Amino acid sequence: MTIAEKLTQLHTLFAQMDRALIAYSGGIDSTLVVKIAYDVLGDRALAVTAESPSLLPEDLEDARIQAAAIGVSHQIVQTREIENPNYTSNPVNRCYFCKSELHDTLKPLALQLGYPYVVDGVNADDLSDYRPGIQAAKERGARSPLAEVGVTKAEVREISKFLDLPWWDKPAQPCLSSRFPYGEEITIAKLQRVGRAERYLRQQGLKQIRVRSVGETAQIELPPEQIQEFVLTTDLPTLVDAFRHFGFLYVTLDLEGYVSGKLNRVLAATTASVVGPL
Known part of the structure; x- marks a missing residue:
């Protein structure tokens, strides 16, 4: 399947959602999801970034700049995973507790604001890596459009470049x-x-x-x-x-x-x- 065909599938997926809240870190994956969601849904898409000690201030600023360039509505919420000893003790499934905190924050917000879907930037390659946070997101009903359509890490950059996003080659920056x-x-x-x-x-x-x-x-x-x-x-x-x-x-x-x-x-x-x- 070509990237053009995958992009069409992503457009169809968001059109079926009608309204969506995007877990938006400012990284290349979630930014592409925000861009496509906004192109399809307009003001029925909302990007939400979690601010915490594990996020560099400049990465938060990048998220703000990119959201403004796209035109999407953007909110900042505070998450408190650093207060959870299951997280700070840093077990092998630390990300499970991080994403649990994130989606336990986003899901009520989505319901409050009338967004039936919470989506994230997980891509197809992430599914074959050790990512315990994916389970936490799924348990809370989040969807992963890129993974659902089979978009790989490399294709995220290809599609971003195709859409003329200036940050298409931005280095990965996990927490x-x-x-x-x-x-x-x-x-x-x-x-x-x-x-x-x-x-x-x-x-x-x-x-x-x-x-x-x-x-x-x-x-x-x-x-x-x-x-x-x-x-x-x-x-x-x-x-x-x-x-x-x-x-x-x-x-x-x-x-x-x-x-x-x-x-x-x-x-x-x-x-x-x-x-x-x-």
Whole structure:
């Protein structure tokens, strides 16, 4: 099926919904869903972004800018997953508790405002990855138009480019809690130091980066092809001083480079302690 055919199917899907509230993070997937929903439904589409300590302020600002460019109505709600010990203890199904909090917030809002559907940006490739948050969303009746139509991660970018969305090549930016190995407690202070460290690297012109927080160590991940240039051109002592100022004691560079979902490797090697449903 071509991307044009999939786009037509998405239009049909939203036309059948009549009114929809979109769980909108500002990432490439949910932004495409917002764009298509708005094109079909107009003011019967509402984008809602959850603000929490795991969302960088600049990502929230991007969400606002993108929603304004599309023209869709946009609301900000507060979520409090950071107050849930099942979340902050960082079990392997941490995302289940995050998405539970999100959809327990969005579903009542949708009912209150007269939106019969809550939809998200889950795509077809997400279904084959370890994503416990998808279960939480399904349990609360959320729908995933991209996954339903079979739109892959690559096709999300293709369709976004086809629709002339200027952020079609925006790097993936999952929540900051994804920077911590399972079992390491998540706190607001730790989220903030990771956020400051990643902001610092982006200000140096780097885009696709991660700063993993492993105890008191910052582990920098870059695309493999950028590692050598980074080492040769970066003022490393200045970088280390900056990261120590952010709260890290040690700074390392992952020589393998950035790999999406790298922290999930431990799931295949060990049996982690899980709180609640998988």
